[in-house]
Amino acid sequence: MAARRRTTRARPGSGVRRGLPGRGSVPSAVALALALLVGCGGNAAPDAARADVQRMLDRRAAAVLERDGTAYRATEAPTSSVAGQLATGTAEFVNLRGLPLAAWSYDLTAFDRSGDRATAEAALRYRIRGYDAAPVTAVRTLTLVRDDDGAWQVAADEPSEKGTEQLWEQGRIRAVRGERSLVLGVGRSTEVLREYAGLADRAVPAVTEAWGEDWARRVVVVVPESLEEMAGLLGSPASGYRGIAAVTTGEAGGSAKASADRIVVNPDAYDVLGGLGKQVVLTHETTHVATRAHTNAATPLWLSEGYADWVGYRGTGRTASEVAPELQRVVAEGRAPAALPADSDFGFSDDSGKLAQAYEGGWLACRMIADRWGEGRLDEFYRAVGGHGKREGAVEGALKEVLNTTVDEFTERWREYVRAQLG
Structure with missing residues (x-):
C-alpha cells in the first residue's frame, strides 16, 4: 500500500524574447527579464517543506529504533497546536517499547501544505527482529505544524483510509x-x-x-x-x-x-x-x-482451509464424526452434499451451520486424499494447484497430474467417503 512519489516539473516562461542589453544596461535588463519570467509562470523555487518534513520523520524513526524518548518528543507538536486533535504519539512511543524492532522508517508519499500547517501521507515500514524477512507497511496520515523556529512537528499520526490500526x-x-x-x-x-x-x-x-x-x-x-x-x-x-x-x-x-x-x-x-x-x-x-x-488465486478455499484443518487435527485421534458434526447431521437427514464446497460457502453469515459444513467438507476431502493416495501426494497436490497460478484448470490439472483422476471421479469418491465416514 505504498504510493509512488510523483515529481512535477514547472513549465518555463513562454513568449519572453531576450535581447542583448547595451553596455551599462545589464541591471535593468535582468530585472525586466526576471519580472517577465515571474509574470509568465517561470520556474519557481521548490518548496523545501517536504524535504524538511522527510528529514524530521527520519529523526523520528531513528528515535524509535534507539528508544530515545527525548529525540522522539522533539518531533511531537504541543497538544494545543491543532484544535480538537491530540498528539498521542508520545503515549504510542511508550506502548511500542516492547516490540523487538529491526527496522523502522517513514516514506513521505503525499504532502499538502498551507502556510504553517500541512497534511501528509506516509508509508511506515517496520520489521520485527528475527521474524520479518521484509518490511511490513502501514499507511499513515500525518497532521503537521511548524513551530516558531520553523521546525516541522507531528501533531497527529493516524491510520489513513488505506491503512488499519x-x-x-x-x-x-x-x-x-x-x-x-x-x-x-x-x-x-x-x-x-x-x-x-x-x-x-x-x-x-x-x-x-x-x-x-x-x-x-x-x-x-x-x-x-x-x-x-x-x-x-x-x-x-x-x-x-x-x-x-x-x-x-x-x-x-x-x-x-x-x-x-x-x-x-x-x-x-x-x-x-x-x-x-x-x-x-x-x-x-x-x-x-x-x-x-503456494497459495494464490488458483487455490480453492476447500483445499486451503481443508488442508489447514487436516494438519490441525492430524495426530489428535479425533474421528470424522467428532470433527464434522454439522456435516454428519445433514448426512443423517439425507441431505449429503452433491459437490465440494464453493468459495462462497466459506463466507461469514448468520448461517454458522453452513460455514461449519464447508470447513468440514474441505477437511474430509483432504483427509480422503491422505488416506487413499498418501500424505505426500496431498502435499504434492496442494503445491500443484498453486503452481498453476490461476483458478481455471488448476484443480483439474493437479487431479490428473498428481492423483490420476478427474473432477467428476474425485467428487464422487468424496461423496462416498463422506457418507462412509459420517453415515
Whole structure:
C-alpha cells in the first residue's frame, strides 16, 4: 500500500524574447527579464517543506529504533497546536517499547501544505527482529505544524483510509518469546501470553512434519484485548469475525522473502475453547503461514482451509464424526452434499451451520486424499494447484497430474467417503 512519489516539473516562461542589453544596461535588463519570467509562470523555487518534513520523520524513526524518548518528543507538536486533535504519539512511543524492532522508517508519499500547517501521507515500514524477512507497511496520515523556529512537528499520526490500526495504538505491547514463536499482546498478562507461546511452539513442528521445511518455521501471534480491537487491526467490522477464533494475515502467494504473516487472535472466541481446540486453531493458522507461498488465486478455499484443518487435527485421534458434526447431521437427514464446497460457502453469515459444513467438507476431502493416495501426494497436490497460478484448470490439472483422476471421479469418491465416514 505504498504510493509512488510523483515529481512535477514547472513549465518555463513562454513568449519572453531576450535581447542583448547595451553596455551599462545589464541591471535593468535582468530585472525586466526576471519580472517577465515571474509574470509568465517561470520556474519557481521548490518548496523545501517536504524535504524538511522527510528529514524530521527520519529523526523520528531513528528515535524509535534507539528508544530515545527525548529525540522522539522533539518531533511531537504541543497538544494545543491543532484544535480538537491530540498528539498521542508520545503515549504510542511508550506502548511500542516492547516490540523487538529491526527496522523502522517513514516514506513521505503525499504532502499538502498551507502556510504553517500541512497534511501528509506516509508509508511506515517496520520489521520485527528475527521474524520479518521484509518490511511490513502501514499507511499513515500525518497532521503537521511548524513551530516558531520553523521546525516541522507531528501533531497527529493516524491510520489513513488505506491503512488499519496498529497494535501499539491499542495499548502497551507485551512481547513473549517462545522457542519458535513471538507473541505480542495488549491487556494480557505475561503468564497468559506464555500459554499462547507454548501452543505456537507445538504448532510449528507439527506443521513442519506435515508440510516440510520450506518455510520460515516460526510464527508471530498477535493477541489484542477484544474482538473489537482485533477487527481494528484487520480493518473490518467486528461482526465479520464473531465466532472466529483466529485469522492469518499476509500476502497469499508471496515469496519466501515476503514479510512474515501475523496470526491475529480473537480472544472472545479463542478463550472459550478447550485445550485441544486452542491447539488445533493455532496449528491451523500456522499451516496458513507455512503454505502461503503456494497459495494464490488458483487455490480453492476447500483445499486451503481443508488442508489447514487436516494438519490441525492430524495426530489428535479425533474421528470424522467428532470433527464434522454439522456435516454428519445433514448426512443423517439425507441431505449429503452433491459437490465440494464453493468459495462462497466459506463466507461469514448468520448461517454458522453452513460455514461449519464447508470447513468440514474441505477437511474430509483432504483427509480422503491422505488416506487413499498418501500424505505426500496431498502435499504434492496442494503445491500443484498453486503452481498453476490461476483458478481455471488448476484443480483439474493437479487431479490428473498428481492423483490420476478427474473432477467428476474425485467428487464422487468424496461423496462416498463422506457418507462412509459420517453415515
